[in-house]
Amino acid sequence: MWRSFFKILALLYFPLLVLTIILGLYQKKEKFSSLEQVEKRGVSYKKNFLFDLCNSLVYSTQYWSGVAYPVEFDPKGKHSKFIDPYVKFINGFADYDQFRFIDLNGVEFLRYQRLGDNKMTVGELQDKSSRDYVLKALSLKKGQIYLSSIDLNKENGVYERPYKPVLRGVAPIFNVLGKKIGIVVINFRMSRFLNLLKSQITNSNFYLVDADFNIITSNTTSLDLGYKINNDRKGASEKYFLNINGLKAKEQGSFVEKGSLWTYESLSLENILIAAGENYNINPDVISDSNWTIVHEVYPKLLKEKLGHIYKDFILFNCFAIIALIIIAFTLVSSKNREEKFYVELQNKNNSLIKNKERLQVTNSKIKEMNNRLKVRNNQLKDFNYLVSHNLRAPVTSMSIIIDMIKKEEDSDKIKSLLPKLIKVSESVSELTEDIRNYVAILDENEITIESINLRDQIALIKNEFPETLLGSFKVILELDAWESISFSKFYLKSVIQNLLSNAIKYRRDGVDSHVIFQTRIENNEKVLYIKDNGTGINLERHSANMFKLYKRFHRNVSGKGMGLFIVKSQLEALNAQITVESKEGEGTLFKIKF
Amino acid sequence: MDKGNVLIVDDDEIYLYLMKRILKGLSNGMEIHTSTDGEQAIDFIKKCNAEKKLAPKIILLDVNMPFLDGWGFLEEFKKLKINFEDKIHIYLVTSSELPVDKKRAKEYKELNGYIVKPISEEKLSGMLKEVFKSHP
Incomplete structure (x- = not known):
């Protein structure tokens, strides 16, 4: 019974399972595709945000390059009145962390810096001639803008505490005679922007990584640019490096790796003005070695949450289907068993009836045979009765009549004439007796x-x-x-x-x-x-x-x-x-x- | 007693002899004929008719006989289609008391009686008186 039950159950469930798997896979694909689209939109949004941000930084920097500074420009001395309105202007830009003029020797000759969220104040001038960004920027020509990578600000060779991620916009500055007198370096505060980037559009993880896949910022790390501080990547409790091979394949796309859905899009700062520069008369030539990649990760747990209902629906449906099929299979098997039992009983009864019929036929045949034998025997007995009654009666009657005649007759001659007749009757009786004996011998078949x-x-x-x-x-x-x-x-x-x-x-x-x-x-x-x-x-x-x-x-x-x-x-x-x-x-x- | 022929049909010769002797003693001038089987009896009747002789008025017919038995005689008698001047009284005289024979005898309207052997002199006398009285 159980073999049939499982056979029927398997036969019913297998096609259903295949169908639900196909439907489940299709649903998963659809859901996955939908999720991918959402993530792509999120990445794209952040890229556009970065584009806009960088554009504003570029033009903000370019503004200072376009100012005609006095000859022998001395902003702290004789040209302080010249610079004061600009200082007020600088104060209005909350994203300006430092505003510096560096001469052609790499030494600062104006330094405004913002302490906390306060107004910008004059800072102690420093020699920046050894800094990379200064070395790169001193060679800038008119119309060129250098954007540094996002870095933690260092003061006097030490990372400023609290850590302050900054992006430096550098542009050459010229006097009224058009002579290059140095460079303007603006440290833009990036914390606000990075926090805006980290703000979640979706529940997925966000990473902004550089060309070496070091994490600049992420909602998964407590520190921006953590890799600058924790050089030992393996030992760090937080990961500041994305070791994901799929990111290296193309400029943008999505893929699944390590159980996560990864969606990414790369952007190069050198190209940021191509799209946005139409609103300006002069398009600055941006020089930057920063290539960023915006990455969204739908991590395994989230992915499971997003797709989980498909598995739940699949399991739930299959559970109900199995229960229903168990009932159906059990009913079918029970019905089949009942039917088989019925047929077996029917067959047994039929066999029994056939046997009874055969026995009855044998009995009938015997009865018929016996009946025939009885009929035969009855006829034989009738014949015997006839033999005895008729054939014996006739001579006895004759004998009786002759005896009566002899009694009545007085004439001896007449009496004598009757004697031969009497002898003949006697002979016929003897003959009949012999016939009877023969016939009785036949009847006695034993x-x-x-x-x-x-x-x-x-x-x-x-x-x-x-x-x-x-x-x-x-x-x-x-x-x-x-x-x-x-x-x-x-x-x-x-x-x-x-x-x-x-x-x-x-x-x-x-x-x-x-x-x-x-x-x-x-x-x-x-x-x-x-x-x-x-x-x-x-x-x-x-x-x-x-x-x-x-x-x-x-x-x-x-x-x-x-x-x-x-x-x-x-x-x-x-x-x-x-x-x-x-x-x-x-x-x-x-x-x-x-x- | 009036004249009239009697035909005794029986295969038992002793019986025929004895019956003839009894009948002779009972009647004067009555002709007594005998046949030992049905076939002979039919031939005798046919001969009487052919030769315009007096047909037997009484036939004492045995049942069990060779060649043609009493029943066979009756069947053949029915087929004769002879218009006899006087009715022929046929009596079945047999030693059979079987109901089947008695029942069969009733099916023949030609039969006037069923007599079980032995037939006594008194019975024969009574039968003759009755026949000749009612059919002179």
């Missing part, structure tokens, strides 16, 4: 010995008892093709053949070559013997009812008692054989014995 008899041999022996067959005037033809051997009483079979052969010879027809044919056949699985002669035949229309009756004779000029066929029939019926006759006057007679 004394019969059944044995295997060869018919051919038996006929050959009997044939020799008749001179007519020996002399050749009467032919006995044997056509024993179907069978030759039979189990029967040898005595009875001999008697039957003797009587029938005797009759065939007795009632042979003049003018023809008389013969009798013994022919064997199998009919309905029964042995049948045909005895056919070409004798005088008999009018069955008149005599059929009496053919096998006792003391019946049908031919006036042939001697006989009318005992032969009666004995034949009695002997055959005693052993359940049957005899029938067909005859036509002038043609012959056919006896059929069915054993």
Whole structure:
């Protein structure tokens, strides 16, 4: 039962499972694609934000390059009045952290710096001639702007505390005569911008990384530019480096790595004005070695949350489906079992009925056989009754009448004349007694010995008892093709053949070559013997009812008692054989014995 | 008793002899004929008709006989289609008391009676008186 149950369950569930997997995968793909689009929009938004930011920084820097400074410019001395309005202007830009003029030797000659969120104040002048950005910027020509990478601000060679991420915009400055007098260096405060970048559009992680995939800022780290401070990347509790291979493939795209969905887009600061510079008369030439990549990571847990409902739906649906299919399979198996049980019971009942029917048929057959035997026996008893009542009664009656006559008669001569009649009656009684004895012997079938008899041999022996067959005037033809051997009483079979052969010879027809044919056949699985002669035949229309009756004779000029066929029939019926006759006057007679 | 022929049909020769002796003692001038089977009896009747002789007025018919038994005689008698001057009284005289024979006998309107052997002298006398009285 359980094997069938699991088979049906598997057959029902397998297609459903395949279908749900396909649907689940499709749904996952759709969801994934949707998630990817959202992330791409987020990345793109941040890129545009960065573009705008950098544009404003570039133009803010470029502004100072366009100012015509006095010859021998001394902003702290004789040209302080010249610079004061600009200082007020500088104070208004909260994103300005430092504003410096550095001469062509790399030494500051004006330094304004903002402490906390206060106004910008004059700072101590420093020699920056060894700093990279100064070295790069001193070679800048008119119209060129240098944007540094985002870095932590250092003062006097030490990172300023608290750490302050800055981006330096540097541009050359010229006096009214157009002579390059130095460079203007503006340290833009990046914390605000970086925080704006970190503000989550989606729940995913955000990274802004440089060309070496060092993390500039991220919502996953507590420090911006943490890699500058923690050089030991492996030992750090926070990761400041994105070791993701997929990021190296193209400028933008999305992929799955380490269980996360990564969406990224790169941008180079040197190209930032291509799109935005249309609003300005002069497009500055931005020089920068900063290449950033904006990365969004839908981390595994979030991804699982985003896609989780698909798995939940899948599992839930499958659970319900399995429960439903278990019920269906169980119902089907139960139904099938009931059906099989019913069929088995039906088959058993049918078999039982067939057996009963067979038994009944056997019983019926036995009853029928017994009934036939009883009928035969009844007829035999009737014949016996007739034999006794009629044939014995007749001589007794005659005897009684003769005795009455003798009593009444006084004439001795007349009495004497009656005596021969009385003797004749007595003889007929004796003869009848002998016939009765013979008949009773036939009825008493218990004394019969059944044995295997060869018919051919038996006929050959009997044939020799008749001179007519020996002399050749009467032919006995044997056509024993179907069978030759039979189990029967040898005595009875001999008697039957003797009587029938005797009759065939007795009632042979003049003018023809008389013969009798013994022919064997199998009919309905029964042995049948045909005895056919070409004798005088008999009018069955008149005599059929009496053919096998006792003391019946049908031919006036042939001697006989009318005992032969009666004995034949009695002997055959005693052993359940049957005899029938067909005859036509002038043609012959056919006896059929069915054993 | 008036004249009239009697035909006894029986294959028992002793019986025929005895019946003839009894009938002779009962009647004067009555002709008594005998046949040992039905076929002979039919031939006798046919001969009487052919030779314009007096047909038997009474037939005492046995049942069990060779060649043609009592029943066969009755069947053949029906087929004769002879208009007899006097009615022929046929009595079935048999030793059979079987109901089947008695029932069969009733089917023949030609039969006037069913007599079980032995037939006594008194019974024969009564039968003859009745026949000749009602059919002179």
